[in-house]
Amino acid sequence: MESRIADITHVIQLSVAPAFLLVAIGSLITILSARLGRIVDRWRVLQDRLGSLTGDPAAALAQELAVLTQRGSLIYFAILSAVLGALLVCLVVAGAFLGALLEVKLAEGVAGLFILAMVTMVVSWSLLLREVYLAIRIGTRPRR
Numbered sequence: 001m002e003s004r005i006a007d008i009t010h011v012i013q014l015s016v017a018p019a020f021l022l023v024a025i026g027s028l029i030t031i032l033s034a035r036l037g038r039i040v041d042r043w044r045v046l047q048d049r050l051g052s053l054t055g056d057p058a059a060a061l062a063q064e065l066a067v068l069t070q071r072g073s074l075i076y077f078a079i080l081s082a083v084l085g086a087l088l089v090c091l092v093v094a095g096a097f098l099g100a101l102l103e104v105k106l107a108e109g110v111a112g113l114f115i116l117a118m119v120t121m122v123v124s125w126s127l128l129l130r131e132v133y134l135a136i137r138i139g140t141r142p143r144r
Contacts, residue, residue: 011100025086036075078127085120
């Protein structure tokens with residue numbers, strides 16, 4: 001019994017790093033959600049303006065709406081990837097505890113889940129970087 005308590009205590013110590021990772025992922029999701037909200041707000045404003053315009057101004061607005069739609073999709077998939085990463089980190093912690101409690105060797109599975117979590121984070125950050133690039137590209141075009 002004493003050995004089991006020591007094992008569980010060790011697992012708790014090891015789960016501190018994934019807990020910090022979950023906080024970081026939560027912060028990323030907050031950033032992504034804020035960006036998505038701003039994109040949606042801007043899209044709605046432009047959509048309302050589009051009805052009163054014709055010709056070149058309408059075409060320019062339609063083009064900006066298309067880019068905003070693309071940016072929104074990128075952020076949506078970045079959020080999806082970050083949430084998936086958070087779920088995988090939770091499974092890593094759960095797997096570590098299950099392995100200690102049931103005395104089952106889950107190290108390879110836990111390592112695989114952690115690697116997948118890191119891959120999802122790379123995807124999420126990459127999508128954010130692409131979205132920021134599109135946002136800056138819109139901002140550097142001359143206005144008509």
